[in-house]
Amino acid sequence: MTSASAAFAEIALPVPIRRTWTYAVPETLVPRIGAGRRVRVPLGKRAAVGTVVGFPAPPPGEDVEVRDITAVLEGEPEPNAEILALTRFVSEYYLCSWGEAIEAALPPTPPAEPATRVARRAPGTASDGGLPPAASARRRVLARLPHDGSAVEVASWPAADRRALRELARAGIAIVEDVRAALDGPPSFAPVERAAALVPTQAQADVLAAISAAVASCTYAPLLLYGATGSGKTEVYLRSAEAALACGRGVLYLVPEIGLTPLLTTRLRARFGADVEVLHSGLDRRERARAWRRVARGECRFVLGTRSAVFSPVAMLGLVIVDEEHDGSYKQEDAPRYNGRDLAIFRAREAGATAVLGSATPSMESFQHARAGRYGMLRLGGRVESRPLPDVEIVDMRREFERVGGIRPVSAALRNALAGALERGEQALVLRNRRGWAAAVFCPRCGNRLHCARCAVALTWHRAERRLRCHACGWSRREAKVCPHCGHADLKHLGEGSERIEAELRELFPQAIIRRMDRDTVRSRGAHEALLRAFDRREIDLLVGTQMIAKGHDFPGVTVVGVLAADHALGLPDFRAGERTFQLLTQVAGRAGRGDRPGRVMLQAFDPGHAVLRDAAVQDFERFFEREIAYRRAMRYPPFAAVVNVVVSDRDAGRAAEWSERIASAVREAGGGRLLVAGPAPAPVERLRGRYRWQVLARSAGRRQLHSAIAAALTAVETEVPRRAVHVDVDPYSLL
16 A cells, blocks of 8 residues: 655656656645755665655555655755756666666765754654553653654763654654765865966867867767877866856866876876865775765866766766877776766766867767767877877887797887886886786696686786786685695796786886886875876986876976787687777877977787787777778678677576576567677676676667667566676677
């Protein structure tokens, strides 16, 4: 039966079920309920926090039992109407629940001591609420509550009385609320001396004129800013932001990595002062909540952040900047699996704003959209001050192998180039996009490789920790002395990682100051920023690391860049392998020669003739694009088809295979022959975190019909396949 309440609310809950729930609103809470309010509700045998997405909501059917909202949460971040619309789009497009999308949009609740308030549910009732005489504790507590329904603070009440309050709340006699401390306070940054804008080049001025005109029109305008590394895109972003702020509009500036924010934040605050706030997951809960509230209150109009900042409540949004728009870090790998770049475009469209997507190596989708006229194309030619692009050399490691009779990670050519740079007092970068000392440990007698106990992944040897670690799930074990399969005591290491490269470079250049940047060295808070600032101040001569060092940094002292195993990712079973390799190589090469001295780049490879390497060596994106787009068109991959990857997993291999077969059949049936469906097949990483994985890959030229078919298929099997076993990835960036 329905509740006796006359008011109902539609609630979105953060659970992986694509529906909303109807709850009754107690009369005393009606004045405080509205779209976006955060509420506590019963869900099964537990309590859950959800968001009001509809009020008033129509009552459910007569035979449906409706439970009451138990509390309205005060002081927590709440989505406004614009963010609610954005999260609804996320739930519909990425096939997740609305509640999951809202949870992703809001900053986590900061730690705070809750102050509990309580009130009668029905004002004017008897002092004892009709409780039996035996319920003495509850009768005593209820007698202390005002008859007019007003709330009282009970944080200092004895524990026994607070237990009685919870019993009263469960009985529907009282309402208990958690009121968290307000997160107001001063801005979370120190003042920075204001800096003047640089004088734009003619190419920058032409691009700025187009962007400024688009911003002033107050209509949606998607623009692709395509320019070589070092061509001055950042200054274009800053001047475009000035134009938007001058029009009274807000600015959202997205970057792909947290590591790009520290130096950029300093530059932005030197230009715009306190009008800039930073939002990303590297901040602690209190910092994120304070920054979010400043933006929500309109105290700042400029937000810098990573992909999650796309949900920040910037008012009167006029300009959205997505720097390095091609970068895979904009794709969220856990539910909801959204792409921050694509949501930025949606926000700009809904707000009537200008979206500027910038890159020296645009994604295949964005460049094709620009060529087809769906995006405007803006070009920045060469580097500022006519600086030349670096000279790139491909080092044939097969000849290196023959020359020295084995494999040495750092070739003679790269050693000489690094030595020359260090002798001249210049800086250098060396990229090895793999962590640890060795990528695998194997037995030369039986051929066994040491694998993760939970994943179908070889363990990586970390010598400094003396541990073998799985880079997929984090599981680790102590170093192995003998082969667990045959007992052989002479295990070998295969494939060098960044830790080993750092050690070798220290041996080669003992006088140089060498540091390493990867996830192992920047775990502690502030370590990333400290390392980058030290390199920027020329306190470090040579920085070795993973792709963290490749993205967006502007270090004028760097003249030499070395890339080890430049071709190692080209053989991965993923249609984006060539695109990702070209982008990474071009981006890291672009770190060289950004000052007044020319740059030199060495790409070490065992397949030096590969077309992707040849294109990257001359930084010819358009030549790469023409060849890659022909392949995508022939194979019906994005941007010529929409793709959804459905991954089914379970601890039992047989169940995972069976469930994936049911889903594949349901997708084919729902598609009615209009979809290309591959699978089910074991995922490239067949076992992950103890669960066996199968995948079904569906493609279609029509995005709507593909999404509709996947949604229908999931509904068809929801009684046969547990929802927790199914992970839907719309527009997947990786198929591994």
